[in-house]
Amino acid sequence: MPPVASLSEGVWLKGDLHVHSRHSKESSNNPESKIISFSLSVGMDYVCITDHDNHVNGDVANNTWADPEFRSDSLLLLLYGAEWTTTRGHGNVFSARPYDHQRLYDVRDQRDVVVGAIKKELGIHLSANHPSGKDHFGYSYDMVNSIEVWNSAIWSKNANAIMIWDDMLSSGRKLTGRGGSDAHHGSPETPDKATKNSYQAKANYVGTPTTWVFATSRTTQAVVDALTNGRVAVSANPFAPRVEFYADLNGDNKMDMMMGDNVRATGKPVKFRVQLSGKTVGDSTYTISVIKNGNPFGTLQTTGKQHIVEFTDTPETIGRTYYRVEVTGPSTPYPQVPGSMALSGNMVGLSNPIYFNFDPNF
Incomplete structure (x- = not known):
C-alpha cells in the first residue's frame, strides 16, 4: 500500500x-x-x-x-x-x-x-x-x-x-x-x-x-x-469546483476518512460530507447525486457561497458497501478552451468512493 x-x-x-x-x-x-x-x-x-x-x-x-x-x-x-x-x-x-x-x-x-x-x-x-x-x-x-x-x-x-x-x-x-x-x-x-x-x-x-x-x-x-x-x-476543467468527499465515523464532527479510504463497518451510522472547493459560479445551485453500491441513493442540493452538504447512512456490517458522488450544476468558464463548456454540459465533477469492508489487498 x-x-x-x-x-x-x-x-x-x-x-x-x-x-x-x-x-x-x-x-x-x-x-x-x-x-x-x-x-x-x-x-x-x-x-x-x-x-x-x-x-x-x-x-x-x-x-x-x-x-x-x-x-x-x-x-x-x-x-x-x-x-x-x-x-x-x-x-x-x-x-x-x-x-x-x-x-x-x-x-x-x-x-x-x-x-x-x-x-x-x-x-x-x-x-x-x-x-x-x-x-x-x-x-x-x-x-x-x-x-x-x-x-x-x-x-x-x-x-x-x-x-x-x-x-x-x-x-x-x-x-x-x-x-x-x-x-x-x-x-x-x-x-x-x-x-x-x-x-x-x-x-x-x-x-x-x-x-x-x-x-x-x-x-x-x-x-x-x-x-x-x-x-x-x-x-470538468481546471477552474471547476473540486469535489471532496469525507466521512465521520464516530459522530464527533471531525472527518476521519475521505474518498479512496477503506475501513471495516461497525454497524453504527456514518456521517458523510460533500464539499465543493475552489471557485463556484456565483450563488448558483449545485446538485449532488449519491451513488451507493452502483445504485442511486439520494440527491442533495447546495446554494450559496459555501457548498457543503451532509447525509447519514449505516454501511452493512456483513458484505461490502461503497459510496461515491457526482455533481451537476452551472458550467465553469474555461476561456482557454471555450468549446469545452458545451460538451461537458452541466457535469461539474465526481468523487471516488469511500469503501467499507473491501479486501485491502484487492
Whole structure:
C-alpha cells in the first residue's frame, strides 16, 4: 500500500493523465513544449504525456521522453507514461520515473497473467483507457489500478465507462476512477493555419477533464501513489469546483476518512460530507447525486457561497458497501478552451468512493 496523506497535511494537485504529443502519428501541431507551457498557463501541477507506443514500436524512452522538450521546472511535475495500444484495447501507464516500456509492449498479445507479471516487475501504475466503445479495454481488470471514467470534454459519452466502473466496484475491486482529456491536437500558431483539428483543440484540450489527487507532497511519486490509493476527484476543467468527499465515523464532527479510504463497518451510522472547493459560479445551485453500491441513493442540493452538504447512512456490517458522488450544476468558464463548456454540459465533477469492508489487498 503506497503512503497515504493525512487529512490535515495532504496537498491537492491537479493535472491531466491522457495527452498526446507529436510523437503520436495522428496528433497535429501539439509538440511537448506546447502541452507543457499550456499546462503551466492554466495552473496545472502535473501532466502525463501518453503517446501511442505502437507508433514507435514500443520505444517510448527514445521518443517521447528523449525529446529535448520533455522538461519542466518544479512548477509542473512530468510523469513518465505512454498509451499501451493493443488489439484488445488501450491502457495508460503512469510512473514517477523512467521504466522499460518495451517489455510491456512486447507482451501486449500475451495472456493476462503474463502481462500482469510484467506490470508487477516494472512497478508501474496501469490504467484502463476509455473502457467501452471502439477501443474498449479487453483485459482483466484485476491487473489494472485505475479506470478512465471521464474521457475528453464530452461527458455524455462516458455513461458506459461509469457503468463498467460500478460493476467492477460492486465485484469488490477497489479501482480508482480518473479522467483524461485524450487531447491530440493543438491550436494553430496563426489563424491562416487553422484546420479542423485546431477547432477540436478549442473544444477538448489539456484539462478537459482535470484529475485532482490528494497527495502526501508535491512529487511525481506522490501523484502516482495518490492515484493508486483512490484519493482522486475529477472536474470538468481546471477552474471547476473540486469535489471532496469525507466521512465521520464516530459522530464527533471531525472527518476521519475521505474518498479512496477503506475501513471495516461497525454497524453504527456514518456521517458523510460533500464539499465543493475552489471557485463556484456565483450563488448558483449545485446538485449532488449519491451513488451507493452502483445504485442511486439520494440527491442533495447546495446554494450559496459555501457548498457543503451532509447525509447519514449505516454501511452493512456483513458484505461490502461503497459510496461515491457526482455533481451537476452551472458550467465553469474555461476561456482557454471555450468549446469545452458545451460538451461537458452541466457535469461539474465526481468523487471516488469511500469503501467499507473491501479486501485491502484487492
